[in-house]
Amino acid sequence: MFKNIFNAEMAAEAWDVIISQFPLAFWETLYVTLLASLFAFLLGLPLGVLLAVGGKKGILPLPAWLMKLLNGVVNLLRSVPFLILMIMVIPLTRLLIGTSVGTFASIVPLVIAAFPFVARLAESSFREVDPNTLEMAQSMGASPMQIIAKVLIPESIPSLISNGTIAVTTILGYSAMSGIIGGGGLGKIAINYGYYRYRYLVMLCAVLLLILLVQLFQSLGTRLAARADKRLKR
Amino acid sequence: MIEIRHLSKTFLSPEGETKALRDVSLSIQTGDIFGIIGMSGAGKSTLVRCINRLEKPSEGQVLMDGVDLARLSQEELRKKRREITMIFQGFNLLMQRSCLKNVCFPLELTGESSAAARQRSLELLDLVGLADKAQSFPAQLSGGQQQRVAIARALATEPKVLLCDEATSALDPLTTHSILSLIRDINEKLGITVIIITHQMSVVESICRHVAILDQGRVAEQGDVSEIFARPASAAARRLVFPEGEAESSVIATDDRHFIRVVFHGAKATATPLIAQMALEKGIMANIAYASTRSLADKMFGSMLLSFPEQDQARRAMAYMTQIPDVIAEEVNRHV
Numbered sequence: 369m370f371k372n373i374f375n376a377e378m379a380a381e382a383w384d385v386i387i388s389q390f391p392l393a394f395w396e397t398l399y400v401t402l403l404a405s406l407f408a409f410l411l412g413l414p415l416g417v418l419l420a421v422g423g424k425k426g427i428l429p430l431p432a433w434l435m436k437l438l439n440g441v442v443n444l445l446r447s448v449p450f451l452i453l454m455i456m457v458i459p460l461t462r463l464l465i466g467t468s469v470g471t472f473a474s475i476v477p478l479v480i481a482a483f484p485f486v487a488r489l490a491e492s493s494f495r496e497v498d499p500n501t502l503e504m505a506q507s508m509g510a511s512p513m514q515i516i517a518k519v520l521i522p523e524s525i526p527s528l529i530s531n532g533t534i535a536v537t538t539i540l541g542y543s544a545m546s547g548i549i550g551g552g553g554l555g556k557i558a559i560n561y562g563y564y565r566y567r568y569l570v571m572l573c574a575v576l577l578l579i580l581l582v583q584l585f586q587s588l589g590t591r592l593a594a595r596a597d598k599r600l601k602r
Numbered sequence: 603m604i605e606i607r608h609l610s611k612t613f614l615s616p617e618g619e620t621k622a623l624r625d626v627s628l629s630i631q632t633g634d635i636f637g638i639i640g641m642s643g644a645g646k647s648t649l650v651r652c653i654n655r656l657e658k659p660s661e662g663q664v665l666m667d668g669v670d671l672a673r674l675s676q677e678e679l680r681k682k683r684r685e686i687t688m689i690f691q692g693f694n695l696l697m698q699r700s701c702l703k704n705v706c707f708p709l710e711l712t713g714e715s716s717a718a719a720r721q722r723s724l725e726l727l728d729l730v731g732l733a734d735k736a737q738s739f740p741a742q743l744s745g746g747q748q749q750r751v752a753i754a755r756a757l758a759t760e761p762k763v764l765l766c767d768e769a770t771s772a773l774d775p776l777t778t779h780s781i782l783s784l785i786r787d788i789n790e791k792l793g794i795t796v797i798i799i800t801h802q803m804s805v806v807e808s809i810c811r812h813v814a815i816l817d818q819g820r821v822a823e824q825g826d827v828s829e830i831f832a833r834p835a836s837a838a839a840r841r842l843v844f845p846e847g848e849a850e851s852s853v854i855a856t857d858d859r860h861f862i863r864v865v866f867h868g869a870k871a872t873a874t875p876l877i878a879q880m881a882l883e884k885g886i887m888a889n890i891a892y893a894s895t896r897s898l899a900d901k902m903f904g905s906m907l908l909s910f911p912e913q914d915q916a917r918r919a920m921a922y923m924t925q926i927p928d929v930i931a932e933e934v935n936r937h938v
């Protein structure tokens with residue numbers, strides 16, 4: 369199927385597409401990923417805190433039914449495949465932004481899919497904080513809110529950055545998928561040219577760019593996490 | 603003064619119940635350095651956690667200067683905890699904060715202005731000898747230095763009581779010594795009541811004035827450190843004071859001579875001249891059946907079991923030993 373990728377005609381056509389469409393697509397992918405990540409973090413981080421502290425022996429014990437509910441919702445959303453979730457949230461997308469198609473609209477399913485994932489990642493980051501450290505804060509008279517704000521979150525920053533990077537790169541992957549339901553970006557180009565019109569070279573270039581973006585986010589995240597971590601001796 | 607009255611704590615778990623504390627009563631005077639010693643699992647940590655109410659006792663009370671901690675509201679309890687601060691075996695510093703910020707932490711909790719908190723924290727770091735490490739992070743410090751930062755932090759809220767749960771157990775002997783000296787200094791300079799939890803007799807020996815021995819959740823014995831060192835009455839105390847004590851009782855059980863136990867607690871003498879001197883001056887020939895002694899500086903600690911063929915000799919030896927300062931002698935009955 370890749371027989372004709374490298375003939376001159378194909379290459380010229382691909383180059384045209386790259387010049388005319390890639391800059392916008394790249395920008396769309398970038399802002400969709402970043403905006404969706406932002407909203408996913410805004411919802412997911414507080415939920416992650418609740419999941420981490422709300423247990424029976426946690427620092428802020430919450431009613432058992434509430435914890436069951438939160439865990440249930442997170443597990444439920446995490447178990448629906450993204451492709452199906454995108455279709456299921458169409459009514460919600462319409463309600464929120466008036467339309468269910470387009471690049472901007474694709475942010476809604478992305479957030480819905482990503483925030484439970486972010487919540488679980490954040491929960492695991494918070495659980496890495498030494499329980500003895502939390503007990504120290506309690507013994508100094510810290511209130512649950514103070515422990516969350518001054519101990520739990522600051523102490524898990526490096527881990528949150530690492531896990532946040534995983535979340536962003538996953539959201540980037542999902543955003544490419546959203547080309548199927550009318551979202552824009554590199555994913556849409558890859559699907560349109562590669563799947564519907566057999567322009568494999570264009571598809572390859574789009575994928576290459578996605579790979580580059582993932583690499584970029586990942587190395588940025590790794591570096592930031594290392595820089596933030598004061599446990600490393602320097 | 604801290605009064606612990608009939609304190610019991612039972613943990614319920616799926617595997618059954620654990621009686622971590624059973625009817626513990628203690629009173630700790632203001633300004634004292636009070637040791638609580640016991641084997642691992644004796645309930646020491648549970649006891650300190652009941653003192654600052656990180657753990658809710660099953661029964662009994664803890665009174666701080668007459669105030670029952672159980673009667674305080676959550677908010678009042680948090681305020682009270684600033685008066686009863688704690689240092690830990692694992693230091694429990696905030697690893698993402700500088701040393702200075704670690705010391706500031708309890709002050710931030712009280713809502714103190716950051717300039718005042720910073721000023722006070724710098725003074726405290728100076729007090730523990732780490733003024734030059736203010737901007738370092740805990741991971742860059744040695745264990746002993748980390749514990750010093752933890753001590754500075756514990757002092758930030760001007761507490762009345764300092765709880766030390768195995769605070770030196772993770773440190774080498776030299777560092778242990780310097781941390782204990784620091785704690786003694788603080789006790790003397792600031793008049794803070796110190797409660798030392800440990801499983802090491804050497805820690806109690808070097809710093810505490812009073813001690814309670816905790817054994818399987820019960821107070822086996824309590825009193826002056828020197829008293830308990832000299833005359834450990836309970837089996838638990840003897841196990842801690844003379845870890846080789848098992849051997850002692852087997853010696854006595856298999857012998858029908860007369861025994862006296864001589865206990866040294868800081869006598870300015872070495873053992874052999876004392877026995878030799880007794881032989882020369884009084885003509886009493888003692889046989890050393892068993893000895894567990896050690897010298898610290900030029901002082902003797904430990905105990906020795908002397909045996910004599912005749913009861914009369916044993917009596918005279920006792921009289922001789924008793925008149926030597928810092929030596930206590932007692933007759934030992936068989937099968938104790």
Ligand SMILES: Nc1ncnc2c1ncn2[C@@H]1O[C@H](COP(=O)(O)OP(=O)(O)O)[C@@H](O)[C@H]1O
Binds near residue numbers: 622649
């Ligand atoms: N939270 C808990 N739940 C159940 N059992 C506990 C708990 N904390 C302590 N224990 C039990 O109580 C006993 C005393 O523990 P602890 O106070 O930690 O002893 P120590 O500090 O003297 O080593 C142990 O048998 C321990 O297993």
Ligand SMILES: [Mg+2]
Binds near residue numbers: 646647648768
């Ligand atoms: Mg303990």
